[in-house]
Amino acid sequence: MKQLSESVVQTVVRPRPQESHKGTFGRVLIVGGNAQFGGAAIMAASAAVYAGAGLVTVATDPVNRSALHARLPEAMIVPFNDRQALKAALAAATVIVIGPGLGTDEAALAILQTTLGGITPAQTLILDGSAITLVAEHQLPVEFQNVVWTPHQMEWQRLSGLAVKEQTVAANTKAAAAIAGTVIVKAHRTQIFSPTASYENTTGSAAMATGGSGDTLTGILAAFIAQFGYVDQTVCAAVYAHSAIADGLAATNYVVLPSMVIAALPHYMQRIAASGAQA
Ligand SMILES: NC(=O)C1=CN([C@@H]2O[C@H](COP(=O)(O)OP(=O)(O)OC[C@H]3O[C@@H](n4cnc5c(N)ncnc54)[C@H](O)[C@@H]3O)[C@@H](O)[C@H]2O)[C@@H](O)CC1
Ligand SMILES: Nc1ncnc2c1ncn2[C@@H]1O[C@H](COP(=O)(O)OP(=O)(O)O)[C@@H](O)[C@H]1O
Numbered sequence: 570m571k572q573l574s575e576s577v578v579q580t581v582v583r584p585r586p587q588e589s590h591k592g593t594f595g596r597v598l599i600v601g602g603n604a605q606f607g608g609a610a611i612m613a614a615s616a617a618v619y620a621g622a623g624l625v626t627v628a629t630d631p632v633n634r635s636a637l638h639a640r641l642p643e644a645m646i647v648p649f650n651d652r653q654a655l656k657a658a659l660a661a662a663t664v665i666v667i668g669p670g671l672g673t674d675e676a677a678l679a680i681l682q683t684t685l686g687g688i689t690p691a692q693t694l695i696l697d698g699s700a701i702t703l704v705a706e707h708q709l710p711v712e713f714q715n716v717v718w719t720p721h722q723m724e725w726q727r728l729s730g731l732a733v734k735e736q737t738v739a740a741n742t743k744a745a746a747a748i749a750g751t752v753i754v755k756a757h758r759t760q761i762f763s764p765t766a767s768y769e770n771t772t773g774s775a776a777m778a779t780g781g782s783g784d785t786l787t788g789i790l791a792a793f794i795a796q797f798g799y800v801d802q803t804v805c806a807a808v809y810a811h812s813a814i815a816d817g818l819a820a821t822n823y824v825v826l827p828s829m830v831i832a833a834l835p836h837y838m839q840r841i842a843a844s845g846a847q848a
């Protein structure tokens with residue numbers, strides 16, 4: 570298992586090409602945020618915008634419209650219970666995230682099924698939170714090539730059948746190999762299992778143990794894949810950067826809120842891009 574370092578972020582996050590426009594940097598669609606968990610979708614979308622995605626749309630419960638627009642006017646919004654609107658938003662996206670705050674009721678299951686039915690081989694799908702729980706509960710087939718799973722240990726237990734105590738590197742490697750795409754098992758030291766290699770993160774602390782930290786990672790991951798492509802290095806860079814930013818903030822903050830990590834993203838990425846450009 571390879572240990573991650575800042576060099577992976579330096580390899581991935583490069584200065585933006587000047588001959589560019591918003592379409593150059595990808596279209597991210599976040600599907601999530603029911604009436605109870607609207608904040609999860611807002612945090613994921615905010616992270617995607619602040620991590621540089623060109624265009625971000627949120628398919629969510631209409632009750633979240635005012636909160637989302639007040640907090641993040643850069644994002645577009647579609648009602649996730651309007652099947653035609655959801656399908657159109659899916660067709661327009663480069664990277665699709667489903668799960669942050671989606672919930673696990675019948676309506677959520679229907680939205681997940683519409684989403685799984687609308688993915689094309691050119692797109693990347695990120696499954697997080699409630700979407701992982703739903704896939705596990707209903708044994709839904711997910712067989713796309715470009716797919717990333719971001720379970721925390723309890724969600725990984727549901728998906729893999731491995732109890733948290735049984736989640737050793739060997740057991741996780743075997744279970745991840747049976748699942749399509751890349752699996753990111755989030756914990757104090759997050760592990761990443763791609764189809765060809767495995768990696769362990771070296772950043773992050775207990776200051777991140779607050780609701781929304783994972784939703785934020787999903788948004789960063791989506792924006793990184795939208796800009797830099799779906800390869801191992803991009804996934805590793807997103808995981809490393811998310812926790813490295815939190816580590817920087819934790820030096821002077823007892824708890825690091827997701828909103829603080831989100832606000833720090835452009836500065837962190839600029840520092841990395843500038844240092845890589847000089848090297
Ligand atoms: N503000 C919001 O709207 C928030 C919404 N959220 C959404 O709420 C839904 C349910 O997700 P939850 O994760 O809360 O609930 P889950 O029922 O999936 O899992 C949470 C439980 O797992 C335990 N656990 C064990 N190991 C863990 C680990 N390594 N990391 C995290 N938890 C671990 C926790 O202590 C907790 O009791 C998801 O859709 C999620 O996206 C959460 O992201 C929290 C914030
Ligand atoms: N004690 C810890 N040490 C390091 N990282 C942590 C710690 N607690 C949480 N994190 C990180 O915070 C994120 C939590 O994800 P998740 O549980 O899905 O959050 P949520 O669903 O509330 O957004 C993961 O990236 C995890 O690695």
Ligand SMILES: [Mg+2]
Pocket residue numbers: 697698721783784
């Ligand atoms: Mg989560």
